[in-house]
Amino acid sequence: MKTTNPQRMAHITLLLLMMTLAAAVVYAQASTQPSAPSTLNIQSNTTALYPNATALNGTRGYIYTVELNESAPTQKWVGYVGNVNGEYALQDASGNALYDWSIATITGELYATKEGAFITAGTTEVTNPYAGGIPIWSNLSCAGWELVRKESAYFNHSFTNVSTAGSANTAQEDALVRTFINGSGFANPGFYAGERQVTDSIIGLGQTGTCFGINLNQNNADQTARWYEIMATDGTEQLENAAGNSNAYDIVYVSLLENDTVGYNGATYDFQTLLPQSGLSGAQSNIAFYFYVELI
Amino acid sequence: MDMRAKIRIVLPLLFLISATAIVLAVTQPEGPGTLTVVNSSRRLAGSALTTQATAGNITHLIVQGQTVTQSWQGFVGNITGTITLDDANNNTLYDWSLADPEGEIYATYLSQVNWTAGSVLCWNWTIATASYLQLAELETNPAAGDGAPSVYGGIGAAIDDVDGVNETFSAPGAGAHSNFFAGPQAITVNATDSACPVTRLYNNVGGGAFQEVLLYTDGTGANNDGVIYTSILNQSATGYDAAKHDFEMIVGEDGHNGNVAVTTYYFYVELQ
Numbered sequence: 001m002k003t004t005n006p007q008r009m010a011h012i013t014l015l016l017l018m019m020t021l022a023a024a025v026v027y028a029q030a031s032t033q034p035s036a037p038s039t040l041n042i043q044s045n046t047t048a049l050y051p052n053a054t055a056l057n058g059t060r061g062y063i064y065t066v067e068l069n070e071s072a073p074t075q076k077w078v079g080y081v082g083n084v085n086g087e088y089a090l091q092d093a094s095g096n097a098l099y100d101w102s103i104a105t106i107t108g109e110l111y112a113t114k115e116g117a118f119i120t121a122g123t124t125e126v127t128n129p130y131a132g133g134i135p136i137w138s139n140l141s142c143a144g145w146e147l148v149r150k151e152s153a154y155f156n157h158s159f160t161n162v163s164t165a166g167s168a169n170t171a172q173e174d175a176l177v178r179t180f181i182n183g184s185g186f187a188n189p190g191f192y193a194g195e196r197q198v199t200d201s202i203i204g205l206g207q208t209g210t211c212f213g214i215n216l217n218q219n220n221a222d223q224t225a226r227w228y229e230i231m232a233t234d235g236t237e238q239l240e241n242a243a244g245n246s247n248a249y250d251i252v253y254v255s256l257l258e259n260d261t262v263g264y265n266g267a268t269y270d271f272q273t274l275l276p277q278s279g280l281s282g283a284q285s286n287i288a289f290y291f292y293v294e295l296i
Numbered sequence: 297m298d299m300r301a302k303i304r305i306v307l308p309l310l311f312l313i314s315a316t317a318i319v320l321a322v323t324q325p326e327g328p329g330t331l332t333v334v335n336s337s338r339r340l341a342g343s344a345l346t347t348q349a350t351a352g353n354i355t356h357l358i359v360q361g362q363t364v365t366q367s368w369q370g371f372v373g374n375i376t377g378t379i380t381l382d383d384a385n386n387n388t389l390y391d392w393s394l395a396d397p398e399g400e401i402y403a404t405y406l407s408q409v410n411w412t413a414g415s416v417l418c419w420n421w422t423i424a425t426a427s428y429l430q431l432a433e434l435e436t437n438p439a440a441g442d443g444a445p446s447v448y449g450g451i452g453a454a455i456d457d458v459d460g461v462n463e464t465f466s467a468p469g470a471g472a473h474s475n476f477f478a479g480p481q482a483i484t485v486n487a488t489d490s491a492c493p494v495t496r497l498y499n500n501v502g503g504g505a506f507q508e509v510l511l512y513t514d515g516t517g518a519n520n521d522g523v524i525y526t527s528i529l530n531q532s533a534t535g536y537d538a539a540k541h542d543f544e545m546i547v548g549e550d551g552h553n554g555n556v557a558v559t560t561y562y563f564y565v566e567l568q
Contacts, residue, residue: 046384053407053562054327056371060549063370063536064336068328068401070377071386072394072567075323079381079389172568174379174392220388265387274381274390281477281568283413 034111034137034193034292043082047073074174076157076279078286079216081263081272084110084293103295106259106270109191111135111292113252124239125248132250135292136234140193142200143231143251144207151231151251152177155287157279176276180212180231188213188230191256193294198254204233205249216272217264227263227272228256257295324411324479325402325564329377365459367451369549370497371403372535374542375565396531399567400476401543402511404524407562409513411479418483418492419512419523420468427521428514434523434548435461452550461548465493465510473507474528479566483511492526497546500538506530508545523548525561 058064089100118133143151157175171177180186188200188211200210213230215223232254237247255273263269278284349355380391402409409416421431435453453460465471469490476483485491492511496504511524527545535541549559 047382052327053404053409053564054331055407055560055562056331056333057558057560058336058369058371058547058549059338059558060366060369062336062338063372065334066371066373067330067332067334068373068375068377068563068565069330069332070328070375070394070397070565070567071380071382071391072326072377072399072565073323074379074381074392075568077381077390081389172398173394173396179390179392214390216390217388264389265383265385272389282482283480 034109034135034294075281076155076174076176076277077179077274078277079264079272079274080112081269083260083270084257084295086295088295106257106295108257108293108295109193110255110257110271110273111193111252111294112255112273112275112289113250113292114287114289115250116288116290122239126240128238130287132236132238135250135252136236137194138196139204139234139236140196140198140232140252141202141204141235142188142198142211143233143249144203144205144209145212146207147205147233147249147251148180148212148231149177150249151276154248155276155279157276172279175279179274180214182210182212186211186213186215186224189228189256191230191254192296193232193254198230198232204235214274216274218262219266220264226258226261229273230254230256253289257293323566323568325400325409325566328375328563328565331563334373367453367457367459367548367550368464368546369559370544370546372537372541372544374532374540375401375529375567377567379567394567397529397542397567398531399529399565400478401527401529401545402478402524402564402566403527403545403547403561404522404564405559405561406513406519406522406524408520409524409562409564410515410520411481413480415515416478416481416511416513416524418468418490419510420490421462421493422468429512429521429523431462450550451548461510462493464546465495465508466491468493473509476528477566478511478524478526483509495546497544498536499534500536505533505535506541506544 056064056066084106085103087100087102089097091097113132113135114130115132115135116130118131123131152171152175155176157171157177188198190197190199192198198211203209203211211230213228215225216227216229217223218226230253232252233249234252235249237249240248253273253275255271257270259270260268261270263272275289277287375394375397377394377397378391379394381389383389419429421429421434424430432455434450435457436450436455451461457463471491471494472485473491473494475485483492492509494507494509497506497508499505507528507530509526509528511526513520513522513524515521525545525547527543529542531542532540533542535544547559547561
């Protein structure tokens with residue numbers, strides 16, 4: 001049966017309307033970006049302490065030559081390990097899901113930065129520390145040597161000679177500048193932050209070289225095949241002080257997710273990450289980190 | 297990594313992160329992982345010297361002698377190891393080799409020490425409070441009613457012995473030493489904080505290369521109230537015997553009047 005022109009127009013209109021709605025839903029978000037997790041639960045919080053002393057008997061008049069071997073807990077770092085659970089969903093702005101998919105395999109990145117909410121462009125680290133705002137993911141690059149040594153000094157990881165890359169050995173063994181390494185010691189396998197690809201040669205702020213990073217332990221042992229963590233930056237900065245004579249660049253610690261992979265203690269995790277804390281002795285305030293995650 | 301498809305459906309995510317934090321809320325001195333005695337030695341008694349005696353003579357002699365102290369015992373040595381980020385089961389997330397240790401080594405006759413802030417400070421034996429350890433209680437036989445000389449780590453010396461405590465360590469506030477932290481407690485020398493009693497042990501040419509100070513914890517009861525001998529590490533410094541040591545220290549030990557009993561010292565180390 002032939003359709004009349006008004007009927008045909010109605011059908012076309014309806015079809016166009018449906019296509020428009022479909023397009024609106026499909027293209028509501030132009031690109032993926034890391035985002036804050038919906039929930040983040042601490043399951044346990046442990047460290048190793050040996051409160052008991054080691055006893056030794058001695059006799060007056062003697063000189064005893066002894067050797068001590070010690071595994072001392074670091075004061076400069078905090079570690080997070082864990083799992084990512086969740087689902088993909090096609091949602092509207094109110095969180096209503098049209099459809100969702102369970103996540104079977106976890107791949108992507110966990111991002112951690114100490115930069116909190118952005119205040120104004122003129123704020124300084126002295127008056128408003130860590131006010132760098134949400135990272136600009138499209139600008140993400142690896143942090144070069146200049147930023148690595150500045151970050152190490154910023155956390156007071158006793159880095160006294162900041163002029164050249166070779167002077168890192170003047171810092172304490174667990175200083176940031178001696179922990180995150182590049183060259184033959186580490187290679188970034190590459191990742192995407194949103195649409196931005198970050199390879200081992202993508203260094204921010206015009207610096208040359210390769211990415212600085214570490215591989216965390218697996219089964220209590222060093223290894224270089226998994227558990228990558230890379231120091232990155234979005235290139236934004238705050239002035240360190242009102243004189244404006246130095247800059248504090250925003251650093252993002254990028255941990256590549258591993259799906260249910262054996263971690264430092266033999267258990268399986270999706271992520272492991274190492275984040276710096278103050279290197280000063282005595283009681284120090286904890287420095288909070290903001291977490292983002294991107295699943296692909 | 298494969299390039300992502302340029303055209304795709306972008307989906308918001310719902311996810312839950314469950315995490316375990318491996319943290320160190322506060323550092324404090326702790327017993328070393330291993331403590332191995334490499335060797336021990338003491339000065340050997342010299343053979344007698346002789347001189348001839350002639351009847352009717354009065355002979356003036358100048359006698360110079362050395363004798364082993366009966367009040368002190370020495371420990372010297374090196375520290376090796378790692379700095380780690382461990383959980384309570386000693387599983388290591390990451391570790392760093394310790395090439396140049398910095399920090400302190402502590403030795404005390406107290407079997408346990410409360411290292412919280414304010415509990416361990418410089419020993420100031422000028423504080424004339426009954427509950428506060430007095431110099432005489434460490435040096436000599438304590439006053440009647442205080443117990444045996446071994447109480448409070450007494451070394452059984454006489455008040456005027458040349459190798460007594462205040463003859464070995466400077467008076468509170470009179471010396472100078474490096475600033476450091478004993479756990480969360482800052483031990484500093486400045487306009488408001490006086491120095492701890494301090495001595496410097498020798499390198500091979502008699503120079504004072506190794507600082508040792510006397511800390512004190514004023515706890516309740518003899519088992520919690522006493523001196524903590526503290527050696528500030530000096531990485532691979534030339535020691536008394538020309539060998540390289542990270543630390544040298546002396547601790548009190550009563551060997552007077554034929555006392556052959558040993559004193560157990562409890563060692564702690566704090567590295568950074």
